[in-house]
Amino acid sequence: MRSAFYISDGTAITSEVFGHALLSLFPTEFEHHTISFVESTEKAQEAKIRIDKATRRAGKPALVFHTFVNNDIREIIESCDAVLYDFLEPFVAPLEQELALKAKPKTHRTHSIHEKTYDYRIEAVNYALANDDGSNINNYEEADVILVGVSRSGKTPSALYLALQYGIKAANYPFTDDDMEELKIPVFLMPFKKKLFGLTINAQRLMDIREGRMSNSKYASARQCRMEVREVEKLYKNEKIPFINTTKFSVEEITAKILSETGLQRYKY
């Protein structure tokens, strides 16, 4: 199988994201490799050995997605037996012209600490953990958003992703079986009604997930899952709580939709 390399003098996250987006357009498979922190000519030589080896193994030149500003490192990478794609290069000259500014070659630190925004993120992670799963109902004043939904509808991963990626403080509160008879917004959530964002999920998918955790339980039964989903969706509609069905969405998509619908400000960047 042909290899694709994502390499950088930093985390290589940008190379990875870009390379994956591009390769996903092609109906074929690749062996993916990430080489991060190629900050010295020694590291570049090591990378070259791996890349050349992959080319020989596949009998086809590896694809290498990179952007290096250090000339010595760039030269070593360019000497690889591979096809190179510098994903920023085609845009630098047009942008220089548009902005009437020279690009400042610098070691890449796109995914490095951005002082203030970083503390926001760590604080938001701590907040999400302390306010996970209804564990603390006295802290909602501080929340940017409060995710609600039945157990296993995706609240916890979404709250953590909002915190880690965007520095957003997301609490989450589960509606449980006890709440289901005459489901209402709990009294302690009422003052924060505007912060509520509902998650829902198809009953069949919910059953599958719960079955994996508690096989043959009432909790995982078709009847219970259908009832819970029906009740929370009724609540969202009656109370005009914005909500999304998470069944077919990744945590990236769920959180992007939450941001887009709430207009919440992200702290990253």
Next chain:
Amino acid sequence: MRSAFYISDGTAITSEVFGHALLSLFPTEFEHHTISFVESTEKAQEAKIRIDKATRRAGKPALVFHTFVNNDIREIIESCDAVLYDFLEPFVAPLEQELALKAKPKTHRTHSIHEKTYDYRIEAVNYALANDDGSNINNYEEADVILVGVSRSGKTPSALYLALQYGIKAANYPFTDDDMEELKIPVFLMPFKKKLFGLTINAQRLMDIREGRMSNSKYASARQCRMEVREVEKLYKNEKIPFINTTKFSVEEITAKILSETGLQRYKY
């Protein structure tokens, strides 16, 4: 201030990552806007209104980073009073030639669910939460990596990031004051010594973080922080536990270094 827009018919994460990497080369500031899920011509018209408004406000054309495959949507975006950068376009034709394959225009789902890999991630998040901060010492068999370090050295955010981004199961175990006299690898961690990865942090930074949580405590004192850091670093060296100093690094960098040093396989993609 000039505006930069990251827009897409999906999460727009790829546009964002790419656009930020590119703009970070220029020594000037931008107002950043993300518009996700532009999946219809109506949404495209709404985006156009926002973009044109930003151009008028700044007196300079907004920069728009995008990739649209739907022609109707693309035409609307291209009619904006803005400078457009399609970040995949320059690479599609060269790659088509190199791969001898036609790119398949499709709606972008780079950050959507990838079936199996998605379950890995949710499972890994559950694992990280259940095995946070030494809360469960009987589960280390299942761990891909066990992060160790003093309190507030970055273990929890790193473990969660490894789970959410890469589907890697990371437990974390804190060395506390009680362990410090004659610091050793705890007995229950010994069978998993090869999975240990140490975090450390500069004593001054540790003091600042702890001071923010427990002001004027022994826990946050200079003497205590220096002693703990000294002891764990000694342990890492004596026991040959790989470790990194997290002081100047973001969670993306810490985890990229952990992946790079351990060679752990990521499950994403």
